[in-house]
Amino acid sequence: MNNKNRVLALCLGLAASAASLTSSADALDDVRQSGVLEVATEMQFAPFDFHENGEQAGLNKAIFAEVGKELGVEIEFIDLPWPSVLPGLEAGNFDIVAGPIIVTQARKARYHFLTPIAESxxxxxKRAGDDSIESPEDIAGKTAGGGQSSAQLAALKAYAETLDEPVEIKEFVDNNQAYAALASGRIDAVANxxxxIGYVASQRSNVFKVVQPPFGEPSYFAYLGRDDEESRPLLDVIDEVLLKMKDDGRLAELQKQWLGQAMDTPRGDFEPNI
Structure with a gap:
């Protein structure tokens, strides 16, 4: 290679590196330039996201209000059926998923999770007054359901495999449909x-009751985004806000308001048990 070609190759390499660095900050730059952070969620997931008197309410709205203040941007929530949320994220239709979503090893290998915001x-x-279910194993031989494509439904299926009698599992498009089926007697229990479910039972104590104790491995809810260089700077900045809220007590106060108690969750990156 002559000197002229060497210089040309060097220039091309430097240009490619510069383009890569510019691309890696694109998601954060785009949000700051537009002044809007697009957040996908399913507003059928109380107490995290739901409608109250025709308006969005819940822990997600409260947390992202703080994120918007810290970043100096507006928050635009996009309400979608849950099965379409993660495909929409992968297609680049929005910046981040609020969900929140249970952190699992399989999901962690595919997406970038932020600091957990609650236990999961x-x-x-069960229906209030149903004395046939006093503990989780009592669903043996009964019918139980959960949200389609959810980690909770997967946990229910795995747990059912450990019982002496088979459990008929039914999948629902969203949790509200599952709760309606439970209230009407079409199923015997809902896994979430x-x-x-603590929030649902507190709102309708004459209809529902939580079965104690919980089953399965301890797990945590977190927000997530695309695991690529372009998205990482934006996700890192949002994560810094969540850690700041955890340290100054704002997150604990919001947990008490919406979940009934402050929750001890891992800081930053961690290895899930599920």
């Missing part, structure tokens, strides 16, 4: 994370 250990919800 799975438990069962303890914060979710």
């Amino acid at each position: 250990t799975v438990a069962l919800l 994370s303890l914060p979710n």
Whole structure:
């Protein structure tokens, strides 16, 4: 290679490196330039996201209000059916998923998770007054359900395999449909994370009751984004805000308000047990 070609190759290499560095900050730059952070969620997941008197309410809205203040941007929530949320993220249709989603080893290998914002250990919800279910193993021989494509449904299926009698498992498009089926007697129990069913039972104590204790491995809820260089700077900045909220007590106060108690969750990156 002559000197002229060497210089040309060097220039091309430097240009490629510069382009790569620019690309790695694109997601953060785009949000700052537009002044809007696009957050996908399913507003059928109380107490994290739901409608109250026609308006969005829940822990996600409260947390991202703080994120918006810290970043100096507006938060735009995009309400979608849960099965379409992760495909939409991968297609680049929005910046981050609020969900929140249970951190699993399989998901962690595919997505970038932020600092967990709540515990998510799975438990069962039953009809109030149903004395045939006093503990999780009592669903043997009965019918139970959960949200389609959810980690809670997967946990229910795995747990059912350990019981002496088979459990008929039914999948629902969202949790509200599962709760409606439970209330009407079409199923005997719904599997969901303890914060979710605890909130539902507190709102409708004459209809529902939580089955104690929870079952399965301890787990945690977190927000997530695409695991690529372009998204990472934005996710890192949001994670810094969540850690700041954890340290100054704002996260604990919001947990008490929406989940009934402050929750001890891991800091930053951690290895899930599930």
